[in-house]
Amino acid sequence: MSDLVRMEGIDKRFPGVHALRGVNFDLRAGEVHALMGENGAGKSTLMKILSGVYQPSGGRILVDGAEATLPGPKAAQDLGICIIHQELALMRDLTAAQNIWIGREPRLSLGRIDEARLNADAAAIFADMRSAIDPRAEVGTLSIARQQMVEIAKALSYRSRVLIMDEPTAALTDAEIGELFAIIRKLRAEGVGIVYISHKMDEIKRIADRITVMRDGACVGTVDAADTPMSTIISMMVGREIADETVSIPDLSAAPIALEVRGLTRGRAVRDVSFQLRRGEILGFAGLMGAGRTETARAIFGAEPAESGEIAVGGRSATIRSPADAVAAGIGYLSEDRKHYGLALGLDVRDNIALASLPRFTDAMGHVRDGRLGQIARDFIARLGIRTLGERQEVRLLSGGNQQKVVIAKWLLRDCDILIFDEPTRGIDIGAKSEIYQLLGDLAAAGKAIIVISSELPELLRLSHRIAVMCEGRLTGILPGGASQEHIMALATQREGVSVQ
Amino acid sequence: QDKMLIPLISKGFQHQFWQAVKTGADKAGAELGVIVTFEGPDNETQVDKQMDMLSAALANNPAAIGFAALDSQAAIPLLQQAKDRKIPVVAFDSGVDSDIPVATAATDNLAAAALAADKMAALIGDAGEVAVVAHDQTSSTGVNRRDGFVNRMKEAHPNVQVVAVEYGGGDHLKSTEVTKALLAAHPNLKGIFGTNEGSAIGVVNGVRELGAKGVTIVGYDSGKAQTDAIREGLMAGAITQNPIGIGYETVKAAVAAAKGEAVPAQIDTGFYWYDKTNIDSPEIAAVLYD
Amino acid sequence: MTAVTARPAHAHRNRAGSAQQKLLAFASLIVLVVGFSLASANFLTVSNIMAILQATAVNGVLAVAVTLIIITGGIDLSIGTLMTFCAVIAGVVLTWGGMPLPLGLLAAVGTGALCGLISGVFVARMKIPPFIATLGMMLILKGLSLIVTGTKPIYFNATPGFTTIAQGSLIGRLVPAFPVPNGVLILFVVAALVAWVLGRTVLGRYTFALGSNEEAVRLSGVNTDGWKMAIYALSGAICGIAGILIASRLNSAQPALGQGYELEAIAAVVIGGTSLSGGRGTILGTLIGALIMSVLTNGLRVMSVAPEWQTVVTGAIIIVAVYADQLRRRSAG
Amino acid sequence: MTAVTARPAHAHRNRAGSAQQKLLAFASLIVLVVGFSLASANFLTVSNIMAILQATAVNGVLAVAVTLIIITGGIDLSIGTLMTFCAVIAGVVLTWGGMPLPLGLLAAVGTGALCGLISGVFVARMKIPPFIATLGMMLILKGLSLIVTGTKPIYFNATPGFTTIAQGSLIGRLVPAFPVPNGVLILFVVAALVAWVLGRTVLGRYTFALGSNEEAVRLSGVNTDGWKMAIYALSGAICGIAGILIASRLNSAQPALGQGYELEAIAAVVIGGTSLSGGRGTILGTLIGALIMSVLTNGLRVMSVAPEWQTVVTGAIIIVAVYADQLRRRSAG
Numbered sequence A: 001m002s003d004l005v006r007m008e009g010i011d012k013r014f015p016g017v018h019a020l021r022g023v024n025f026d027l028r029a030g031e032v033h034a035l036m037g038e039n040g041a042g043k044s045t046l047m048k049i050l051s052g053v054y055q056p057s058g059g060r061i062l063v064d065g066a067e068a069t070l071p072g073p074k075a076a077q078d079l080g081i082c083i084i085h086q087e088l089a090l091m092r093d094l095t096a097a098q099n100i101w102i103g104r105e106p107r108l109s110l111g112r113i114d115e116a117r118l119n120a121d122a123a124a125i126f127a128d129m130r131s132a133i134d135p136r137a138e139v140g141t142l143s144i145a146r147q148q149m150v151e152i153a154k155a156l157s158y159r160s161r162v163l164i165m166d167e168p169t170a171a172l173t174d175a176e177i178g179e180l181f182a183i184i185r186k187l188r189a190e191g192v193g194i195v196y197i198s199h200k201m202d203e204i205k206r207i208a209d210r211i212t213v214m215r216d217g218a219c220v221g222t223v224d225a226a227d228t229p230m231s232t233i234i235s236m237m238v239g240r241e242i243a244d245e246t247v248s249i250p251d252l253s254a255a256p257i258a259l260e261v262r263g264l265t266r267g268r269a270v271r272d273v274s275f276q277l278r279r280g281e282i283l284g285f286a287g288l289m290g291a292g293r294t295e296t297a298r299a300i301f302g303a304e305p306a307e308s309g310e311i312a313v314g315g316r317s318a319t320i321r322s323p324a325d326a327v328a329a330g331i332g333y334l335s336e337d338r339k340h341y342g343l344a345l346g347l348d349v350r351d352n353i354a355l356a357s358l359p360r361f362t363d364a365m366g367h368v369r370d371g372r373l374g375q376i377a378r379d380f381i382a383r384l385g386i387r388t389l390g391e392r393q394e395v396r397l398l399s400g401g402n403q404q405k406v407v408i409a410k411w412l413l414r415d416c417d418i419l420i421f422d423e424p425t426r427g428i429d430i431g432a433k434s435e436i437y438q439l440l441g442d443l444a445a446a447g448k449a450i451i452v453i454s455s456e457l458p459e460l461l462r463l464s465h466r467i468a469v470m471c472e473g474r475l476t477g478i479l480p481g482g483a484s485q486e487h488i489m490a491l492a493t494q495r496e497g498v499s500v501q
Numbered sequence B: 001q002d003k004m005l006i007p008l009i010s011k012g013f014q015h016q017f018w019q020a021v022k023t024g025a026d027k028a029g030a031e032l033g034v035i036v037t038f039e040g041p042d043n044e045t046q047v048d049k050q051m052d053m054l055s056a057a058l059a060n061n062p063a064a065i066g067f068a069a070l071d072s073q074a075a076i077p078l079l080q081q082a083k084d085r086k087i088p089v090v091a092f093d094s095g096v097d098s099d100i101p102v103a104t105a106a107t108d109n110l111a112a113a114a115l116a117a118d119k120m121a122a123l124i125g126d127a128g129e130v131a132v133v134a135h136d137q138t139s140s141t142g143v144n145r146r147d148g149f150v151n152r153m154k155e156a157h158p159n160v161q162v163v164a165v166e167y168g169g170g171d172h173l174k175s176t177e178v179t180k181a182l183l184a185a186h187p188n189l190k191g192i193f194g195t196n197e198g199s200a201i202g203v204v205n206g207v208r209e210l211g212a213k214g215v216t217i218v219g220y221d222s223g224k225a226q227t228d229a230i231r232e233g234l235m236a237g238a239i240t241q242n243p244i245g246i247g248y249e250t251v252k253a254a255v256a257a258a259k260g261e262a263v264p265a266q267i268d269t270g271f272y273w274y275d276k277t278n279i280d281s282p283e284i285a286a287v288l289y290d
Numbered sequence C, D: 001m002t003a004v005t006a007r008p009a010h011a012h013r014n015r016a017g018s019a020q021q022k023l024l025a026f027a028s029l030i031v032l033v034v035g036f037s038l039a040s041a042n043f044l045t046v047s048n049i050m051a052i053l054q055a056t057a058v059n060g061v062l063a064v065a066v067t068l069i070i071i072t073g074g075i076d077l078s079i080g081t082l083m084t085f086c087a088v089i090a091g092v093v094l095t096w097g098g099m100p101l102p103l104g105l106l107a108a109v110g111t112g113a114l115c116g117l118i119s120g121v122f123v124a125r126m127k128i129p130p131f132i133a134t135l136g137m138m139l140i141l142k143g144l145s146l147i148v149t150g151t152k153p154i155y156f157n158a159t160p161g162f163t164t165i166a167q168g169s170l171i172g173r174l175v176p177a178f179p180v181p182n183g184v185l186i187l188f189v190v191a192a193l194v195a196w197v198l199g200r201t202v203l204g205r206y207t208f209a210l211g212s213n214e215e216a217v218r219l220s221g222v223n224t225d226g227w228k229m230a231i232y233a234l235s236g237a238i239c240g241i242a243g244i245l246i247a248s249r250l251n252s253a254q255p256a257l258g259q260g261y262e263l264e265a266i267a268a269v270v271i272g273g274t275s276l277s278g279g280r281g282t283i284l285g286t287l288i289g290a291l292i293m294s295v296l297t298n299g300l301r302v303m304s305v306a307p308e309w310q311t312v313v314t315g316a317i318i319i320v321a322v323y324a325d326q327l328r329r330r331s332a333g
């Protein structure tokens, strides 16, 4: 079988970083080739080179056996190579359909755009994906998951021969992932070569034909997915075994209530949500895309204050009109959208970690104790394994997973009594993930109250002491930890008409 | 019974010169029992802004209008409109190239600046390098004062060379920096002429800040800083127009024209040289302002 | 309006309200008009309304030009002096060169497009921040106008009909009671055309896209530099039209005029709800912004408010008008 | 200040290269100085250098003030007229009120801080775009200065020593060969203080953070509105210092002056490498930008270039200088 694409001895240097060292990679027509590796291993960089975004410092690229130069994204597109970027590259002020067809608008005379066709075509793609996104919806108003669906739709619209997907499912729930896989299988059958990057092991098992593992910018090896056990791949990635732990649910009946939410309501997104959270407890939030979990968390945190409802912290009723109020009351919230709501990308790692805790490191004169902060930042870098040149590296230059770790470090440093983590492991590699699970467990054991919102059911099951399930803005039920997936799905799809009020 | 409304559309309003015109206009307004309004654009380039002001003034059905044209031609359609509506127009400060204005109350800036040149030449011994710090490169006041000075030097004082003309926009600080650069570029400068209040004060400041000796300064217009500088001997003297008189005569002529009385076509409000010696004389004191 | 926040959570709601929203955007304008009408009987006369419209024409066209640039996330400080330079070139061609009128108009618009293109090259190709690139252009063009003319105005007396371009009234011939000056007509035609370009064409689409996320557009394989240059050239051409209008209005090309006009035009754009951070904006809003500015200045003058108080009141009303708009949007969002 | 500079990708290299980089940032400035020295023997004299420095003082202080605002991602158009208003208030207190000098200075700085705070309230609390809020303030303050003074300058003849604030030379008393005017000394002290605030204090940290991603800062539980108002107030206070400087230089508060100064100050900031989109910038860059501007104007005048050509050349050199800086940065990675 001939190779669709062949990358030989690819080298890439950024100032101070040798990101890729002589990487070989090949992709055949009609296969799903998974690319795996820890955060910062160089996966995105390799694929950006293949899609013309970066120029390699060395090596060559063969497309259909002929050497190709890819001076820009357009050149790659012309060769039929298309990529879904890990960091969403969308125009937030444009609609979903306009985003999908940017650069390839169906035209009428006089440079006019055939808007009707543009929307219809986009709707057709969404329909193919069984996604309910309105093509006319402004992308900036969509949740991060829907934005990811738009990115996928855009990539599909190219009908390219090589489709690169850099963590396309990081923010998706199982239902959408299922639809996506159906599409991938269809494309594979049509002879499209697909590069698939993900940190979700179960997905790799389900979809990949071959797997290439990268580590520290080099290729560790390429194996057949069918006859390689996951544990082998994981040890190829991280150089050690990852213990597969399960949650042990403590008895918290005597623990004081840390947070109580009663009748929280905000528009259609959050409707009459009530629950209690005890100290030392990890409460998972499950639900389908758009179930309203993020909105609930933002309402509790005061990012968009609720219209009605009460919030009590530590037994005392709290008025939360802004995030500042929430943090003062001891509530921290890690957003699902790190790029827009979590990080000041232009600042360095140290300042981002310190962002929520600066007053603690300031003397009476307003002088910031940078030495101390630097020390702390270095500690977190070591503890979370953040791959960076140092604490003064600009965050925007970090790989996606490492950026996520910086946001986590920010909230760990803030040391809130109640922590709400919205998709905390988005884009984080399997090794670091298990460490973060460990960390959350330790925090709970130390008496913190934690809410974890996640679209990955295994993650919720691995972490949660109890699992709250939402559907269409309502809390449809709270299940004990370790509940069955069927049980959760039943509550997650309990639509209003069906539910007994 | 409604009082007559006489709007004056001037070339500016923030500068002291225009404020003095306004003072004279208000005085006449009070004496004659008419309402006087006074308005002008921020700077003398804004010809179209002045047109908008003229339009707004016409909207109020005035009895007559006083107008200091930034550009005569541009105003003709609006002046024609005034004429059609039988609203007399009195030109002030500088004339309007048209037969529409019934009277013109203005200073001959060319002649005034020529007088400044004569005085300057006399003060520096009729020889040497001089420079001009002008307030504007394009407005008629700026151009006429510059040209009046430069041309007079060429014609009557061949040994005096005008080595540079720079523009400070009438801004005190900018004119100061301009002056300092001039002095650096021309170390032999014997005199500098500042063409309006801001320029003249800027020249005084610049010379003082550099501690330059032997530079004769001649100014234009008055204002406290200028009169002080003349008293202290920093400035040799200056030309003053009679802005209060301009304002006063303009309103007077406008009221007369509105009543259908005959008015003189040219009202020369004059200009004067003043220096340490005559600054307190009644004739000069009457035309100075601060 | 900040790129990230304050976006209504729900797209549908956004759209449903948009027609109503646009009507409401007139609110500040209408309040002003009603207020001035009550305050002065001379305000709401036909001739004064025409004067207000005439006063809006030049600033309006400039504001439309700079709206394009602002939507891309840029800024253009050179629009005022470019307008003047185009007027000067028209003068050179018509008065000095004695060429027929259409050639002069073409020269003005062409000069505008060329200068806009040059700014576009600075910004897109040479990656000079728009503020600096156009500040430089502003100074260069200001100087060039003075140099070309020898600092003296060029009059258009030799070109019959030149003044009717802005000052005549086609509409007035048809409806004598409503002599809308041609300048205003031209403003509306230009605005309608640009609104069409923005809303319906590829160029418009990329204008918004560039302002929204230039890198994403580039990654989509679009020749962002080329389109940006095209947008700057179009904007420059519109400044050329403004140059014709002001020259026709003054029957002359005044070489020193122009600086300061950019601020007024940009203010109109921002009052009209276009965000300086790019990605969103409407021509209708810009028109309303420009009208608010001229109604305000004219109204205060007609009320014979002292000029220094005019300044204060103008400043205060601009703030209040935008604040009211802000509140409206927040409640609509 | 190290904390603050535009950061290349690599932290180590960053640190290692940063000294060299700063030297390079001077490059355009040095090229200009060398060029002018060769072109005119009168350029590099002590007295002309002092004149250039003195000419930098007011614009430099204003530029430092507006650097703070620009780093937050905002803009301040009112700095020029605020400067004037502060000078006027100093005049009211000292000349009309006959109060002692320190009280006058305090009044000027306090007025600046208060007006800055008001702009801050407009921007942070009322969510009015900074461009509009400060445009409004610009007009309001312009009018108020005229109203308070009755459009006449207020002289400081009654306050002995007032002119020495900017014009005297402490350094000159110690080193007579090098009579650096106090105004310049004040500029450097203000710049150093603000650089310290930006680089080392919470306020500075939040200034950068707000400009980088305001929403992320808000969601970190920071009272973003409060900090923003504080930054505007600080910037206003610095404008108060500029007001004192200009008043001392002119020995008077000139109520009509000020508009237009904002553009020059903002230009200095942007030439100095601070991005108008916020999040990055340095005070050192701003100082260099301000120096470039005054060297340029002074040098062209000393070379006796015709005024209209001065404008053209200034525009061209600004573009070239920023382009050179752009190239340098790009090659630095």
Ligand SMILES: Nc1ncnc2c1ncn2[C@@H]1O[C@H](COP(=O)(O)OP(=O)(O)OP(=O)(O)O)[C@@H](O)[C@H]1O
Pocket (backbone or CB within 6 Å): A014, A015, A017, A019, A037, A038, A039, A040, A041, A042, A043, A044, A045, A046, A086, A387, A388, A397, A398, A399, A400, A401, A402, A427, A429, D009
């Ligand atoms: N533009 C850049 N400048 C400097 N360093 C960079 C740049 N882009 C990436 N890097 C560095 O290159 C390395 C590889 O990054 P890359 O984004 O390819 O990782 P990744 O394997 O995709 O990781 P993740 O799983 O977290 O997405 C990282 O150390 C990153 O910090």
Ligand SMILES: Nc1ncnc2c1ncn2[C@@H]1O[C@H](COP(=O)(O)OP(=O)(O)OP(=O)(O)O)[C@@H](O)[C@H]1O
Pocket (backbone or CB within 6 Å): A132, A133, A134, A137, A141, A142, A143, A144, A145, A146, A171, A173, A268, A269, A287, A288, A289, A290, A291, A292, A293, A294, A295, A296, A336, A455, C009, C010, C011
């Ligand atoms: N078809 C749709 N198009 C746009 N917005 C929608 C649509 N359906 C629901 N929404 C909005 O999605 C929001 C709820 O999303 P939220 O982010 O809270 O959900 P979530 O449970 O966190 O899911 P996820 O983050 O996985 O999307 C609500 O504001 C709702 O109005």
Ligand SMILES: [Mg+2]
Pocket (backbone or CB within 6 Å): A043, A044, A045, A086, A166, A399, A400, A401
């Ligand atoms: Mg990656």
Ligand SMILES: [Mg+2]
Pocket (backbone or CB within 6 Å): A143, A293, A294, A295, A336, A422
């Ligand atoms: Mg969510």
